[in-house]
Amino acid sequence: MRGLDTAYMLDLIPVIASYVPLTLFMAIVAMIAGLALAIVMAVIRVIRVPWLHRVVAVFISFFRGTPLLVQLFLFYFGLPQLVPALNNLDGVTAAIIGLTLHFSAYMAESIRGAIIGVDRSQWEAAQSIGMTQKQVLTRIILPQASRTAAPTLMNYFIDMIKGTSLAFTLGVTEMMGAAQKEASSTFLYPEAFLVVAVFYWIIVEVLSVGQRQLETRLGKAVSR
Template sequence: MQGLDIGYMWGLVPVILGYVPLTLGMALAGMACALVLACLLAVERVARVPVLDRAVVLFISFFRGTPLLVQLFLFYYGLPRLVPFLVNIDGVTAAVIGLTLHFSAYMAESIRAAILGVDRSQWEAARAVGMSEGVMMTRIILPQAARIAAPTLVNYFIDMVKSTSLAFTLGVTEMMGAAQKEAAGSFLYFEAFLVVAVIYWGIVEAFSFLQRRLEHRLGRAYSR
């Protein structure tokens, strides 16, 4: 029985680490866009605008009900057939679009629940002083809902970081893609994937630590 090639694994670490910025960049871009879209979807779900609400429900149902990998293939291979100017779309752009739409559907429901979780007295007080619905939502309700939703949203970001590994199926050489290429050249698949798994683990643990710190700080601020 052949043991692990530790020397190969150590040599592979800096190679994989070189693709961490691309992995995190895709995750951060996807998170920023998904957060904006999710807020808009959540506000609409609370407001329940006729016709538009049904479209939003359909959007959320589709992106929560189909696998992310299928969605990535649709955006990368299918979308250019329907929208000609996207024929030259690259894998990174398709991956970010896929991450944005997929996770915004989940995040919208979390933000909606957080909005509804804000005490009704806050809504009534804002209306009592003559605030419009838009001003009330942006200045009173959403800031309080953000505190409620923050831990869940960080969890979605962590999931998004891990989901960037699917981008290699679109030809993107990120961490998983780099590991796949190195393994194909050395035939040491177990060692290569073990290295990338440990690096992903380390990244997730770092963000989990930040999440715990955030929860502690938010809890302390609102316990006074």
């Protein structure tokens, strides 16, 4: 039984750190795009837009009911065979699309639940003074729903960051991909994967602190 090669682990830290920006980039872009899509889908389901709400329901069911890895493989390896225009799709773009669609399905349901949780009397009161449905949603309902959904959405962002680790299966060299390459060349697998695990752990812990602060602020705002 051998011990861990701590010198190698220390040398590996700057290597893995150099790929942190790419990991965060994929997660942030996917979060922004996914959140925008989720809001649209949640509103469509709440106001039950004819036939569209059924399409959205199927979309959400599919992306919640299939593994993220399968979806990434479908976008990167499967769709280009059906749509030749996608042959030049790179791994980073495929990963972002996969993360966006996968997590937008979960976020849409959280936002829909938050919207439904707003007292129905507020809809009726706003409409009674002549506000349109769009105005009621954008000025009254969504701002309140965002407070309720924010902690859950933060959890999804954390899951999204961890989900970027699957991008290495598409040939993307991010933190996990870098660790895999280093480990395969040195055969020091425990050291490489332990270092990358600590990196993910630190990132998640920093975000968790921000999440707790956000929940505290939202709690104070609601109690006023």
